[in-house]
Each structure stands twice: as C-alpha cells, then as structure tokens.
Amino acid sequence: MMVDIEIEIDGKVVHGYPGESLISIADRQGIDIPRFCYHKKLSVAANCRMCLVDIEGNPTPQPACSTLSSAGMKVHTNNEKAKTAQKAVMEFLLINHPLDCPICDQGGECELQDVAMEYGSDISRFTEGKRIVDDKGIGALIQTDMTRCIHCTRCVRFGAEVAGIVEMGATGRGEDLKIEPFLSEGIQSELSGNMIDVCPVGALTSKPFRYEVRSWQMNSIQTIARHDLVGSNIFTQTHKNKVKRVVARDNESINETWISDRDRFSYQGLNSENRVLIPKIKVKGEWKDASWSDALDFATNGIKKNAKEGSQFGTLASKNATLEELFLLQKFTRGLGSDNLDYRLDTSNPFNAKVLESNISLTELETIDHALIVNSYLRLEQPMINHRIRKATLNGASVSTINAKAFNFNYRISQSVLTSPQNTVATLSGVLKALLDKSSQTLPGYLNSVTIDQTHIDIANALSNAKHPVVVLGEHVNGNKCSDQVAQLVANIAKASEAKTLNASLTGNAHSAERVNFKPDNGKNALQILSSDLTAFILFDIYPNFDCIESKNAIEHLSRDDAFVVVMNSFDDESVLSFANVILPIASFYETSGTHINVDNIAQSYSASVKSAGESKPGWKVIKVLADLLNLEGFDFTDSSQIADEALSLSPSFSEIEVPISNSEMPNVATVWQYTPYASDVVVRHASSLQQTRIGQMSEASVCKATAKLLKLSEGDLYNGIPVNINESVAEGCVFVHTHLPRQLGVI
Amino acid sequence: MIKKIKKIIKDFGLSEIRAGMKITGKQLTNDKITVQFPEERTPISPRFRGLLALRRYPNGEERCIACKLCEAVCPANAITIESEMRDDGTRRTTQYDIDLFKCIYCGFCEEACPVDAIVGTHIFDYAFETREGSIIDKEGLMEIGDKHEKAISKARQEDSKYR
Numbered sequence: 001m002m003v004d005i006e007i008e009i010d011g012k013v014v015h016g017y018p019g020e021s022l023i024s025i026a027d028r029q030g031i032d033i034p035r036f037c038y039h040k041k042l043s044v045a046a047n048c049r050m051c052l053v054d055i056e057g058n059p060t061p062q063p064a065c066s067t068l069s070s071a072g073m074k075v076h077t078n079n080e081k082a083k084t085a086q087k088a089v090m091e092f093l094l095i096n097h098p099l100d101c102p103i104c105d106q107g108g109e110c111e112l113q114d115v116a117m118e119y120g121s122d123i124s125r126f127t128e129g130k131r132i133v134d135d136k137g138i139g140a141l142i143q144t145d146m147t148r149c150i151h152c153t154r155c156v157r158f159g160a161e162v163a164g165i166v167e168m169g170a171t172g173r174g175e176d177l178k179i180e181p182f183l184s185e186g187i188q189s190e191l192s193g194n195m196i197d198v199c200p201v202g203a204l205t206s207k208p209f210r211y212e213v214r215s216w217q218m219n220s221i222q223t224i225a226r227h228d229l230v231g232s233n234i235f236t237q238t239h240k241n242k243v244k245r246v247v248a249r250d251n252e253s254i255n256e257t258w259i260s261d262r263d264r265f266s267y268q269g270l271n272s273e274n275r276v277l278i279p280k281i282k283v284k285g286e287w288k289d290a291s292w293s294d295a296l297d298f299a300t301n302g303i304k305k306n307a308k309e310g311s312q313f314g315t316l317a318s319k320n321a322t323l324e325e326l327f328l329l330q331k332f333t334r335g336l337g338s339d340n341l342d343y344r345l346d347t348s349n350p351f352n353a354k355v356l357e358s359n360i361s362l363t364e365l366e367t368i369d370h371a372l373i374v375n376s377y378l379r380l381e382q383p384m385i386n387h388r389i390r391k392a393t394l395n396g397a398s399v400s401t402i403n404a405k406a407f408n409f410n411y412r413i414s415q416s417v418l419t420s421p422q423n424t425v426a427t428l429s430g431v432l433k434a435l436l437d438k439s440s441q442t443l444p445g446y447l448n449s450v451t452i453d454q455t456h457i458d459i460a461n462a463l464s465n466a467k468h469p470v471v472v473l474g475e476h477v478n479g480n481k482c483s484d485q486v487a488q489l490v491a492n493i494a495k496a497s498e499a500k501t502l503n504a505s506l507t508g509n510a511h512s513a514e515r516v517n518f519k520p521d522n523g524k525n526a527l528q529i530l531s532s533d534l535t536a537f538i539l540f541d542i543y544p545n546f547d548c549i550e551s552k553n554a555i556e557h558l559s560r561d562d563a564f565v566v567v568m569n570s571f572d573d574e575s576v577l578s579f580a581n582v583i584l585p586i587a588s589f590y591e592t593s594g595t596h597i598n599v600d601n602i603a604q605s606y607s608a609s610v611k612s613a614g615e616s617k618p619g620w621k622v623i624k625v626l627a628d629l630l631n632l633e634g635f636d637f638t639d640s641s642q643i644a645d646e647a648l649s650l651s652p653s654f655s656e657i658e659v660p661i662s663n664s665e666m667p668n669v670a671t672v673w674q675y676t677p678y679a680s681d682v683v684v685r686h687a688s689s690l691q692q693t694r695i696g697q698m699s700e701a702s703v704c705k706a707t708a709k710l711l712k713l714s715e716g717d718l719y720n721g722i723p724v725n726i727n728e729s730v731a732e733g734c735v736f737v738h739t740h741l742p743r744q745l746g747v748i
Numbered sequence: 749m750i751k752k753i754k755k756i757i758k759d760f761g762l763s764e765i766r767a768g769m770k771i772t773g774k775q776l777t778n779d780k781i782t783v784q785f786p787e788e789r790t791p792i793s794p795r796f797r798g799l800l801a802l803r804r805y806p807n808g809e810e811r812c813i814a815c816k817l818c819e820a821v822c823p824a825n826a827i828t829i830e831s832e833m834r835d836d837g838t839r840r841t842t843q844y845d846i847d848l849f850k851c852i853y854c855g856f857c858e859e860a861c862p863v864d865a866i867v868g869t870h871i872f873d874y875a876f877e878t879r880e881g882s883i884i885d886k887e888g889l890m891e892i893g894d895k896h897e898k899a900i901s902k903a904r905q906e907d908s909k910y911r
Contacts, residue, residue, distance in 0.1 A: 101815075102813055102815030102817065102862045102863070103813050103814075103815060103838075103839045107815070210833055211814065211831050211832060211833045211839045212831065212832070213831075214815075214816045214820070216820060217816070
C-alpha cells in the first residue's frame with residue numbers, strides 16, 4: 001500500500017498518493033477541473049491545456065493532468081489566475097471549432113459545449129479564416145467531421161494503447177495538423193466504437209446513429225450485452241420504443257469503460273425487416289398468420305399428438321437465450337418426461353463431463369505473466385477477454401498459441417504452433433509430456449508413444465517458468481471430433497503447470513445453460529436429437545443453417561413428415577419456414593428481461609429496454625403459457641425475477657470424469673468452420689453496419705499449398721461456397737473457414 | 749340644505765348631458781377609430797407572434813436543419829420532429845408537426861432557432877374545421893412561409909435593429 005499524502009485543493013484538505021496526478025485526486029473528491037485530452041484509462045498527453053490550475057509557489061499555471069501531487073501542495077482550481085488561464089485556452093480551442101452545434105450529433109452531450117458554456121466568451125475576437133479539414137471515410141461505424149477536432153488525441157492514444165492497432169494518427173504541424181487514419185481502408189479494430197465515446201467533441205460520432213435523435217430525447221437504460229462471455233455493461237438509449245444507440249457503462253471488474261463493436265452496434269438488427277412479428281401456423285403446407293391463442297393451441301395440440309411419450313420430444317435452444325428462458329425450457333422439457341435437450345449446436349462432440357472449468361476472473365487476467373491460447377482467435381471472438389490479456393502483455397506477459405491458423409493478434413505472440421484439428425491432441429500431448437518431463441513426474445500411459453519436439457518444449461518452458469500462467473481454450477475446438485480430449489489435455493496441462501484456466505469454447509450465455517443443466521443427463525444431445533426418430537421439437541431462437549454443425553442433415557431431419565416442430569424465433573429464416581409447423585414470435589435482445597451469467601460466474605440481471613416488436617412476446621412468457629396449456633406443474637411465475645431466483649438457487653452437480661486420451665482415427669483434412677464475430681448470433685447477423693465492416697465481410701477458406709493440392713483447390717475456387725485463399729499461415733491438413741455465410745456443409 | 753339646492757340646479761341645468769354632448773361634438777369632427785374587421789385591420793408590431801411558419805432561403809432551400817432546439821424549448825410540447833440524413837448528406841426533417849391546440853404562441857421556438865426557420869407570422873385569424881386540423885405538418889408550415897415570406901422578412905428587417 002502506498003503512503004497517503006495530504007494536499008490542499010481549493011482550501012479543502014484531500015488525500016492522495018505520491019505521484020498521483022492532481023486531476024485524478026480532484027476527480028475522486030468531486031472537484032471539477034475542465035479537461036479534454038485527459039482520460040482516466042489513457043496515458044497523459046497534456047496537450048489540450050484546459051486543466052490548467054494554479055499551484056502556490058509556481059509562477060505559471062500547471063496542467064492538473066500531468067502535474068504530480070506532492071505533500072503539502074496548495075492547488076487552486078478556480079481562483080483568478082487559474083480561471084484566466086482556462087478561459088484563454090478555451091478561446092484558443094474555439095478559434096477553429098465550427099459553430100455547427102445545431103447539426104452536430106454530439107450537441108447536447110458535448111464536453112466542449114459544456115465547458116464553453118462556463119469558460120467560453122460570448123464574442124469571438126478571431127476575425128481570420130477558420131480551418132477546414134477534409135473528411136476521409138473511416139468505415140461504416142464511425143462518422144468523421146474532422147473540422148470539429150480539437151486535437152486532444154484521445155482516439156490516437158486509444159488506438160495505440162487499448163485497441164492495440166495504431167490506426168489513427170496526427171499528421172502535419174501547426175495549422176496543418178490533422179488527425180486522420182494512416183490507411184485508406186479505414187478503421188479495422190474490433191473495439192473501434194470506443195473512439196466515439198472518448199471523443200470529447202463531435203469529430204467522431206456513430207454513423208448508424210447519424211442525425212437520428214438528439215441526446216436529450218433518449219432514455220438511457222442500464223442493461224447487459226449478451227453476445228459474448230463477458231456480459232459487458234451497457235446503456236441502451238431508446239426513443240419512441242426503439243433502441244437508437246448503445247454506449248458503454250463503467251464496470252471496472254467486467255468491461256472497464258470499453259465495449260466491443262459487436263455489443264455497440266448489434267442493436268441495428270432489432271429493427272431489421274426480417275423480424276417475425278405475428279404468430280404463424282402451417283396448415284396443409286400453407287403458412288397462415290394466426291392469433292396467439294390459435295397458435296398456442298396449435299402448438300400444444302401438435303406436441304400432445306406427436307409426442308405421446310416424453311422421449312419422443314426434444315428441445316434445442318440458442319446459447320444466447322436468457323437464464324430464465326433456458327431454465328423454463330428445461331423444466332418444460334423435463335416436465336414432459338423428456339431428457340432430450342441441448343444448447344451445444346455447433347459442437348460435433350457434445351460430451352457431458354465437465355472437464356475444463358474457468359477459474360480465473362477477468363481482473364486476474366491482467367496479472368498473468370504467460371498465456372497459452374488454444375484454438376482461439378481471441379481478439380475477434382472475445383474482445384474484452386483479449387483486451388485483458390493485452391493489458392497483461394503490456395506489463396511483460398508473454399503469449400503462446402496453438403491454433404489452426406496464425407492469427408493477427410494485437411500483441412506479440414512468442415510461440416505460435418500451427419496445428420490442424422486432427423493433430424491438436426498430439427500437440428497438446430507433446431506439451432503435456434514436455435511439462436511432466438521437466439518436473440520429472442511419472443507419465444500417464446497415453447503419453448508414452450508421444451513424440452515431443454522443440455516447439456512443445458518451448459511452450460512447456462514458458463508455462464512452467466511463469467508464476468501466474470493461464471491456459472485459454474477457444475471456440476475452434478467445437479468442430480473437433482476429439483473436443484473432449486482436447487479439453488481434458490488443456491485441463492491436464494493447466495494442472496501440471498499450476499496454471500489457471502479459461503474456457504471460452506462455449507460463448508454467449510453458455511454459463512447459464514450449464515447452471516440450469518440445459519443438456520441431457522441420459523437423453524439425447526444436440527446431434528442425436530437431430531438424427532434420431534423424435535417426432536416433436538421445440539427450437540428456441542435457432543437457425544439451423546447457421547447454428548447447427550451438421551446443418552444439412554439437421555434441416556432434412558426436421559423436415560420429415562412425421563416431425564412436428566414448434567419454433568420460437570425473433571427473426572424469419574427461409575430454412576426455418578421450410579420445416580417448422582408453428583412459429584411463435586419472441587422478443588429479441590433488449591426487448592426482454594433476463595439474466596446473463598458471465599465467465600466469472602457473475603449473474604447480471606437486466607430489464608427490458610423497449611417493448612417487443614410487433615406482437616412478439618418475451619420468451620419466458622411464451623414457454624410459461626405453453627406449459628400451462630399442457631398442464632405442467634411448477635410454472636407459477638409472474639415475473640422473470642422469480643424465475644431467476646429459482647434458477648440461481650440451483651447448483652448442478654457435474655460428473656468429473658477423466659476423459660481417456662486415445663489416438664482415434666481422424667480424417668486427413670479437417671475443416672474449422674468459424675463465424676466472423678459479426679455472424680455469431682442472429683441479432684448481430686442482421687446489424688447492417690457491422691456487416692459492412694472489414695471484419696463483417698470476411699469470408700475465406702484459408703488453406704495451405706500442400707492441402708490445396710490434396711483437395712485439388714486453387715485460389716478463388718469455392719470450398720463449400722466460400723472462396724479459397726491459399727496461404728501458408730494455415731496448418732497442413734486443415735481448411736480454416738472464417739465467414740459470415742451460413743454453413744452449406746453436410747458434415748464438417 | 750345648500751347641497752340640495754345645488755343638486756336641483758345641476759339636475760335641471762342638464763350639466764351631465766352637456767358634458768356628454770361636448771365629447772360627442774368633439775368626436776363628430778375627429779377621425780373614426782372603429783376598424784371594420786376583417787376588411788380593415790389594425791397595425792401590428794413586427795414582433796407580433798401569430799400563426800407559425802417555416803421559411804426557406806431565397807434559393808428555395810428549406811432553412812430547417814432538424815436541430816430540434818425548438819422541440820426542446822417548447823413549453824407546451826407542441827412540436828414534433830423526426831430527422832434523417834437527406835441523400836445529399838445534410839441534416840433534414842422528415843416530419844415537423846405543430847399542434848396548434850397546444851401552441852401558446854410564446855415565440856420561444858423562434859428565439860431558439862439558429863437559422864430563423866420557424867417564425868411567428870402576423871396571421872392571427874384562422875380556424876380549422878376538424879379536430880385533426882389543429883396539427884399542421886411540415887408541408888402546411890412551408891406553405892404558410894412561402895405565401896407570407898415578404899411580410900415575414902419585412903418584419904424581421906424592421907425588428908433587426910433592436911436585436
């Protein structure tokens with residue numbers, strides 16, 4: 001603990017730490033010092049000079065952001081000398097700032113506007129010409145009006161320090177100084193939207209939000225983003241029952257002050273034309289709009305008729321559903337006497353044992369000194385988790401990866417091992433063997449035949465030399481037939497190196513699904529449900545051509561004549577229309593109350609920000625009414641918080657089984673099918689601006705030369721509908737598909 | 749007693765009628781002040797706040813930039829605005845409605861407007877026949893503005909030296 005010192009600000013005795021900046025002490029005490037370039041999460045630039053304060057004994061006013069406190073300092077923030085200095089700076093800042101507040105989207109929430117009200121002069125003494133700066137487009141998410149820029153360089157520092165990609169910079173000097181992107185392609189970062197939040201003026205504003213509503217017209221509602229494992233805290237800003245904008249909400253232990261672009265711009269999907277607004281039933285092959293009561297009767301009658309025994313009934317739910325929805329659905333399914341339920345649709349090997357737990361908190365991630373990332377492009381898949389690891393690397397942590405492709409991380413990777421899915425078990429076994437060799441422990445039988453090479457030893461050394469290592473397992477493992485063995489080996493590696501683990505393979509609200517045990521104990525899992533002779537199904541917010549791993553088989557299977565499929569969806573989808581018998585429209589993100597459990601096992605509940613679109617109803621209410629109509633017991637809920645209370649009181653017991661490691665037969669070439677982060681769930685897939693970004697448009701099947709030859713592919717060919725890109729950054733024997741297009745594969 | 753006698757003299761001397769006739773006589777020769785509304789109208793101050801109108805620039809471009817300051821300042825919540833980006837990239841309204849039942853003719857909207865788009869005209873005699881007629885939309889407001897632009901700009905001109 002650092003020593004406390006006493007200083008005096010405006011005659012008030014306050015406490016701070018030696019070396020702490022004056023502005024941060026003042027902020028803690030609620031003493032207002034105007035500022036533009038200072039941001040608590042960014043480095044100090046001291047270039048706006050707005051925070052000048054008078055320090056006794058100092059001939060000139062000093063900037064409070066870069067002046068460090070020392071014991072006995074006497075600071076005046078609003079005496080004559082400080083005020084004169086601040087007013088003079090304000091006048092300089094306003095020299096070139098245009099007076100276009102009426103058409104500026106920042107108007108009403110602008111730091112410059114607020115400070116000018118207090119420190120600005122009524123009349124400008126500047127008669128020369130004002131500076132005008134050309135705008136270069138910087139992509140589909142951020143609108144620039146660089147004439148308004150006051151050169152605080154917050155966006156530049158954000159790019160360099162937080163996003164980890166230096167995309168904006170200052171060029172020119174003096175009058176010609178411009179803040180602009182270095183490349184004409186615009187901003188690529190997955191965190192770029194935060195530049196809008198840090199910009200104190202209207203130079204960077206949200207493009208999808210442009211000219212829509214003024215800041216004072218909107219209601220800000222506290223809620224949680226549901227796209228990833230973090231559950232970033234956000235405000236949805238609504239106007240006339242529509243979400244108009246999403247901005248970050250501070251929560252130091254979860255998302256600090258940042259949110260990913262996916263969380264920020266996905267709200268656009270809610271207003272998509274593809275929303276299902278009215279219940280529909282299929283009568284004699286024709287779709288008809290129906291009233292809620294007719295549709296619910298149709299659904300219950302169908303379930304009663306087609307699932308005379310519970311075991312003929314199966315339920316599949318999205319991993320992005322709320323805790324309440326998942327809890328009621330599993331209660332509903334088990335109430336019908338069925339144990340066929342699952343949420344792991346993109347997993348080719350849905351195993352039941354809990355092999356790999358996450359046992360590191362987000363804040364702890366910053367303190368690690370080595371991270372081993374297995375099967376993940378963490379930067380795009382879990383941007384906020386990646387951000388914490390990046391922070392650790394800035395403090396000297398090293399990172400090694402075992403991936404099918406060499407990804408473009410925003411920190412340096414010290415060891416990168418390229419491994420195809422079929423070789424992942426062998427590679428991890430090698431690392432484990434090297435680790436155990438190093439500490440001369442006895443080897444389990446399955447490691448005897450494993451050969452180790454230098455890369456395995458390097459990674460093992462990095463792990464064993466680290467004091468606080470972490471092993472991260474990511475999403476790409478889901479398509480692997482041996483995913484249980486991979487998870488087991490990751491757990492064993494973590495145990496052998498005393499590392500913490502972070503399981504990022506099941507994302508969204510998967511922790512809620514685990515909490516309510518939304519998977520079969522003895523019944524059928526997702527793959528079995530979609531291949532056996534069940535006759536009645538409930539699909540909750542599922543779009544099989546995107547979400548199911550064997551999408552073609554799944555759709556064929558659900559299209560059988562004897563299958564009765566009740567679909568609860570918030571979006572229309574042609575393939576769903578082809579097999580469903582009844583569609584019940586449910587509320588989407590921000591339209592329903594619910595609970596998200598994040599990777600730290602923190603349950604965050606939120607209320608609905610807007611009313612659900614059209615006639616759609618919150619999912620939990622629909623399930624409750626269906627259960628009532630089928631006379632199931634235990635659905636006497638009137639509020640989603642009652643459901644959450646009951647669901648959170650559960651503590652499911654997991655069978656901790658050691659998965660045997662075997663050298664199972666694998667195909668010569670395996671495919672890793674990974675969606676771009678902007679195709680990871682249905683809402684974000686309909687967010688038009690995100691789809692226009694470089695990350696959103698990404699669609700390529702990367703393959704190395706040798707494998708391409710084996711598969712007789714050449715550059716530009718289509719591999720399952722995805723253009724082939726031949727490059728050597730991919731492991732041999734592997735096609736790495738990164739796309740926003742639906743799966744067209746029967747089996748991958 | 750003396751009071752009574754004075755009153756009798758006053759009453760029989762028709763003093764009050766004479767006083768009244770004196771005024772009548774004076775007014776007989778004066779200019780008349782009765783105005784035959786609506787054929788004749790009284791003069792109006794340039795600051796008069798009557799029916800609201802939306803103006804255009806001389807080149808025909810609408811002035812309003814959808815800043816919504818009038819909507820924000822309106823104490824009666826009589827103004828409703830929806831905005832969008834027009835194809836040429838400028839900020840424009842798609843809807844600009846004023847509910848004349850709510851409007852209290854305070855003129856705050858005119859004071860708030862940074863581009864002199866919404867203005868009070870000198871029209872104060874108007875009526876509508878349906879309940880919905882109380883809401884004038886953007887088109888209606890522009891029409892009023894176009895029709896009375898001369899009078900509106902003259903009034904602004906006259907008032908400008910006091911601003």
